[in-house]
Amino acid sequence: MTEIQQTADPLSRDHTTGSLLRFAFPTILMMISMGLYTVIDTIFVARFVDTDALSALNIVCPIINLIVGFGTMLATGGSAIVARKMGAGEHTRAAQDLTLIIGAGILSGVLIALFGTIFIDRIVWGLGANEILFPYCREYLFILLLFAPANILQVLFQNLIVTAGRPGLGMVLGMGAGIVNILLDYIFMVPLRMGIEGAAFGTGIGYMIPAVTGLLFFSLRKTGLHLQKPVLDISVLTKSCTNGCSEMVSQAATAVSTFLFNRIMMRLLGEDGVAAITIIIYTQFLLSALYIGFSMGVAPVISYDYGKRDGRQLKNVFSICIRTIVSVSIFVFAAALIFGPQLVHIFSEKGTPVYEIARDGFMIFPFSFLFCGLNIFASAAFTALSNGKLSAVLSFLRTFGTITVLLLLLPRFLGVMGVWLAIPLSESITMIVSLIFLGRLRTVFDLMGPLI
Numbered sequence: 001m002t003e004i005q006q007t008a009d010p011l012s013r014d015h016t017t018g019s020l021l022r023f024a025f026p027t028i029l030m031m032i033s034m035g036l037y038t039v040i041d042t043i044f045v046a047r048f049v050d051t052d053a054l055s056a057l058n059i060v061c062p063i064i065n066l067i068v069g070f071g072t073m074l075a076t077g078g079s080a081i082v083a084r085k086m087g088a089g090e091h092t093r094a095a096q097d098l099t100l101i102i103g104a105g106i107l108s109g110v111l112i113a114l115f116g117t118i119f120i121d122r123i124v125w126g127l128g129a130n131e132i133l134f135p136y137c138r139e140y141l142f143i144l145l146l147f148a149p150a151n152i153l154q155v156l157f158q159n160l161i162v163t164a165g166r167p168g169l170g171m172v173l174g175m176g177a178g179i180v181n182i183l184l185d186y187i188f189m190v191p192l193r194m195g196i197e198g199a200a201f202g203t204g205i206g207y208m209i210p211a212v213t214g215l216l217f218f219s220l221r222k223t224g225l226h227l228q229k230p231v232l233d234i235s236v237l238t239k240s241c242t243n244g245c246s247e248m249v250s251q252a253a254t255a256v257s258t259f260l261f262n263r264i265m266m267r268l269l270g271e272d273g274v275a276a277i278t279i280i281i282y283t284q285f286l287l288s289a290l291y292i293g294f295s296m297g298v299a300p301v302i303s304y305d306y307g308k309r310d311g312r313q314l315k316n317v318f319s320i321c322i323r324t325i326v327s328v329s330i331f332v333f334a335a336a337l338i339f340g341p342q343l344v345h346i347f348s349e350k351g352t353p354v355y356e357i358a359r360d361g362f363m364i365f366p367f368s369f370l371f372c373g374l375n376i377f378a379s380a381a382f383t384a385l386s387n388g389k390l391s392a393v394l395s396f397l398r399t400f401g402t403i404t405v406l407l408l409l410l411p412r413f414l415g416v417m418g419v420w421l422a423i424p425l426s427e428s429i430t431m432i433v434s435l436i437f438l439g440r441l442r443t444v445f446d447l448m449g450p451l452i
Helices: 003-012 017-048 051-087 091-118 120-126 134-146 148-163 167-189 196-220 234-243 245-308 311-347 353-361 365-384 388-414 416-439 441-448
Strands: none
Touching: 017 051, 017 148, 017 167, 017 196, 017 245, 017 311, 051 091, 051 120, 051 134, 051 148, 051 196, 051 234, 051 245, 051 365, 091 120, 091 134, 091 148, 091 196, 091 234, 120 134, 134 148, 134 196, 148 167, 148 196, 148 245, 167 196, 234 245, 245 311, 245 353, 245 365, 245 388, 245 416, 311 353, 311 365, 353 416, 365 388, 365 416, 388 416, 416 441
């Protein structure tokens, strides 16, 4: 057996519940680590700067969403192409496509950094910053734009290293980046008193660790999936973007919905309302990391089996995934509902307006965790099956279509209560569509046969 075949072994085995969870576990842990250091960023800002700086994080969050969305689109769509070609035995072409995708990510990051810094003032005012929040927003966003190439690369390597059959390395990189970010946050913001600029530098340097290590990993490998002179095939980039467009749709829609959340809360409750919704959104990201990590972790397995046309194993993998998602959804919902006030207290002192607003939100929005796990998995699964259209539909419904309509309507009649209800209602509506789409896959897998 050649080394490249050995590298593919974790993808090609007949998975049980235990083996699939073991394969996905490093990615799950990596995403939880990323979620933790993202949330810790906001905790440091809230505790060591002020709640206006916390509000500023959420004001500029849509731009970060768009950068991560572009990287995730290229990563998930490209990983599906690479894994499918590996499954079909086209190993050289898979390596060439890998190199092309990484190069496109670097170039895109440089262009984003260039144009973003040139037009930064217009961007910040356009996002809805007021006179109080503008200085915080500008300082934070300017620094993170400089690290845009590293941000895109870290997202790429989160997926591509798993596709290369090394999810454990991805886990180590994610955890390492998180630990470094936390340490730098403390150093920059407490002893050095750099304020929100310290938070931005800590995050940016954290991006550099998986970015640089990923480049070294694929550059130094001589066999298996590694960097080779690419073939300039525009169709590979086009297919990567179209196949992964659901992830871009998801992040772009999240950017728009975050913008709407900020504007509505600013109108209803001012800066304290924006700070409260920031706590909710970042906590939601942390608790959703289980679903995102699991879905990212199993996606290469789905793509590989799809490339082999192994309908029997695809049915098996999907069955395991659905059972796992349902169990995790119940656990996360219960944890969020029970420990909501304690989570809010980490960000804001009890008795403050920000604490009271966010605590009330935690009585309602955790119901979204009963539904969002299935939606996240379904979208990732259709991307892995190279069906970017269905994946995009689900992402659009979940993060933009339904939530935008609900945000524009419910607060008019229910005030702040309408803001909190918009999230779980949007997820529940999308779950119905997800179940319909997933139900049709059984017939498709049956037609494939055991191994065609």
